[in-house]
Amino acid sequence: MATAPDTSDVTVQLKVLATTDLHAHLLPFDYFTDRRDDAVGLAHLGAMIASARASAANVLLLDNGDTLQGAPLADASEAEIVPAGRLHPMIAAMNALGYDAGTVGNHDFDFGVRHLLASLKGADFPIVSANARCALGHAFLPSRTTLAREVTDSEGRKHPLRIGITGAVPPQVALWNKPHLQGRMAFDDIVSTLRTEVAQLRAEGADLVLVLAHSGYGSLDAGRGAENVAAQVARIEGVDGVVAGHTHRLRAEAAECLGDTASAPIVQPGAFGSHLGCIDLTVCRDEGSSGTPWRVQRSEARNVAAQVTGGPMLRDYPELRERIARDHKTTRAFVARPLGHSAVALETYFSVIAPCAATQVIADAQFAAAAPLIAATPALAGLPVLSAAAPFKAGGRSGSRSYTDVPAGPLRLRHAADLYTYPNMLSVLRITGQGVRDWLERSASLFHQIDPASKAPQPLIDHDFAPYNFDRLVGLRYQIDVSRPPRTNAEGDEIRDTPGRIRNLTLADGTPLRAHDEVLVIGNSYRAAGGGHMRAAQMAEDVVSARISIREAVASYIAERDGPLRPVVEPTFSFVPLSGTQILFETGPGALRHPERLAALGLTPGLRVDTGFQPFKMTL
Secondary structure: OOOOOOOOOEEEEEEEEEEOOOOOOOOOEEOOOOEEOOOOOHHHHHHHHHHHHHHOOOEEEEEOOOOOOOOHHHHHHHHHHOOOOOOOHHHHHHHHHOOOEEEOOHHHHOOOHHHHHHHHOOOOOOEEOOOEEEOOOOEOOOOEEEEEEEEEEOOOOEEEEEEEEEEEOOOOHHHHOHHHHOOOEEEOOHHHHHHHHHHHHHHOOOOEEEEEEOOOOOOOOOOOOOOOOHHHHOOOOOOOEEEOOOOOOEEEEOOEEEOOEEEOOEEEEOOOOOEEEEEEEEEEEOOOOOOOOOEEEEEEEEEEEOOOOOOOOOOOOHHHHHHHHHHHHHHHHHHOOEEEEEOOOEEOOOOOOOOOHHHHHHHHHHHHHHHHHHHOOHHHOOOOEEEEEOOOOEOHHHOOOOEOEEOOEEEEHHHHHHHOOOOOEEEEEEEEHHHHHHHHHHHHHHEOOOOOOOOOOEEOEOOOOOHHHOOEEEOEEEEEOOOOOOOOOOOOOOOOOOOOOEEEEEEOOOOEOOOOOEEEEEEEHHHHOOOOOOHHHHHOEEEEEEEEEHHHHHHHHHHOOOOOEOOOOOOOEEEOOOOOOEEEEEEOHHHHHOHHHHHHHOOEEOOOOOOOOEEEEEEO
8 A cells, every 4th residue: 555654563473375376286296297396385475475474474375366277186076076075285384384264266266166165074164256146146165364462563563463464366157167156156346346345344343354366457447347457456545555466477566656546565376386476564553552554564566486396395294295295196197097198299399380180189089078968959950060269388488398299109197188178168159151250360460570671580479479369270271361460469358359369261172251141169168258359259149058178078979989190280371471581480499309290380499488489480
């Protein structure tokens, strides 16, 4: 909040530590590749948390949601660990680490309400969510809580301090997880709900109020019901600190005064345990005036990168080490279950510049799963059928290490999960040719605009764009003209009136796809709800919604092959030639392990850049 004059005699330093978007990354281990990965894991933060508590008198530890889903540990927990009556490994770890409070994120609903409640049941700390409620109107979780703490001031004296905690999740989760939540849950606007909760916490005697906003920073003019509004939450009267999340970004801002308004400090500590967020608050009150309100005098916000120590992980938590060792073993065995074989490598290093085997497998699995459902609906007979597939791990804001790279050979359950990370449900949309074009235009926003007159190589990929929003619609043929400007920014919420980038759009047999034509698009429930700001998909008619997990469909498709998997990659899209214009395509350094693909695509490696991406020269 706004800086207050230093006229008090009682000064307390309060350190607020925070995690967000852990996505079931507990240990520094990549279950997809079955090897250690020191870039992820809550376990690496354990020593940092213990050190902070040893060096500071007053410490709070908070979590901002999207905690229980994302890595294979979550899948094993949903299938075997929690049903067996054991604590969810993430909750067990958070109990041991001494979390003070938490909230839920949108992906925590991915396995359904029953599993979420069963997982949260063992938490030794309060978990709040102000804007999530059951369809009948009663609260799903407590909307707020007040932590009564005894804090130590700068003179070593003890004082009671009441810290109010509330939180919220993007209301779009009702659409993204429609198969699980329709008719069961409702989600209200974040900002207006939190404004009410903060006022209530203050009325109930909270000395400070901290908000766990599972929401990205956003803009100050975002309207009611917006997904990313942390910046607006920080300006709610009575808020003293905000933990943001959801978009996997790193951001830290201290309190500031903006005209007649004040903004509380905000911290957003990345994802997967990459950083520990920290808000340091200097809190003051006049000596001898117990009824005088506490006020925040100063604040600092920062993110501290996870530290890999040389000693044993979680050495300060021996009981936790023993517990998660068993869960780790369970998870490795779970994802090692054999499915089949692949005759080719399934990798995503080049998925955004050319159709690939990895996304073809997803598309083919969706075709196979949806075919009987479409055949059972006579009204859909005769319509062309397309399959929308995207690379879930293909760099972007997740970084240069986030790629799928499954070698030719045996395929296990972990490989299917690597190809399809999220437990989305199958959906079939009826959409017009104009809707398809708009869909593809949104995907084509992945690319920077290229100037054909430039003599210097130009970067092609906008790394702020999430690659899982780059859908290719198998069953079509089209070109992408990157000399034209994109219609949206990376987030998809800034539409430009441009001629568009999609050219020569036809069905696979060469028939032009006209604006008024109708087709079926097989995809996932997230996209059908407009996830990724795909408005064209959201406006389409959802003609088949099935409680079929696409990830399970991919696993079944692999397992049911008579021989090794040999996907026939359709030449769905290509770039409009730009008279030999040179561009730089940045991808993961693992791309160098695929020389045959480099040669086929005409890529020449350049020098590695500071971001960790490997650049390649390419001619359009």
